Amino acid sequence: MKITYKGDYALKTILMLSLRYGQGVVTIHELAQEADIPIKFLEQVLLDLKKGGFVESKRGINGGYYLTRTPSEITIGQVVRFIDGPIEPVPCASIDALYKGCKDIYSCVFKNIWMEVTKSISNIIDHVNFEELCKKIQIKEEAMVYQI
Amino acid sequence: MKITYKGDYALKTILMLSLRYGQGVVTIHELAQEADIPIKFLEQVLLDLKKGGFVESKRGINGGYYLTRTPSEITIGQVVRFIDGPIEPVPCASIDALYKGCKDIYSCVFKNIWMEVTKSISNIIDHVNFEELCKKIQIKEEAMVYQI
DNA sequence: ATATACTCTACTATAATAATAGAGATTATA
């Protein structure tokens, strides 16, 4: 699994929208500036996130983006899989692959390892939701206040 | 982490050489044929594996390749990291990264997740050696005999 | 009306991947 810039931007965007969930819309301009993302690239990411059902938008003046679900219902895994594709190290190692066989005995031995890897990655990214991440950020920000 | 063809070929090659460890050299021709790898591509892979200290070669007639270490001393992780590069989903999530900070708070929250992912992948691939894999293959091959 | 903001398609530059090609160097042995 490698996280592309696009995937990284998508995650940060969902996180920013999570932090402002229930507080109306956020413009692409604000999002781009806050996370230092090229605005035209972010446009495409947001259109994808819309297609994926993660965000919804409001056009025109006072327009912007907002989450379609509560942060607790969105996991890192959902976003990463949708934007960057399958996480398995090799295509045949997907948990719900249609076929179970391998073309040769050598491939087959490694496949089992890659399936273990896939499961262990899934186990992490499918169980971290954005509500948790928001809390972590809030704790860090509080810590910052006392540091100054 | 994504395993490239090159990585896959390297793993299969080390596995084939492990199965014949202590039995002299194996030609690139045999290796290529047995695992269905383009021979000219395999040449490059083997040169890399030589640079990495995994294999050694003997030139001329009766030449070929052989492992420089026993299969039990070689892990999947060593081969994959050497051929396909770092396994971490994002560069900053390497366990022994020089810097610990992140450019912004959003990156930082995800970094911890990616470090967990890195650790859990390492935990698998750094603890599977090629002696184990050989045993698995031998068991499978015995099973095949009775199936026929 | 108009300014603001999202939408959509096309284009481009760079790098990685997966080969392919061919000339060169070494060595056993007949």
Place this chain on the structure above:
DNA sequence: TATAATCTCTATTATTATAGTAGAGTATAT
């Protein structure tokens, strides 16, 4: 010592993915 077998090394190519840029179009609050 000639030669066939085998590894060595560098260059080239085709395809795809990635990351970003560009610009015209659509909707909407005031």
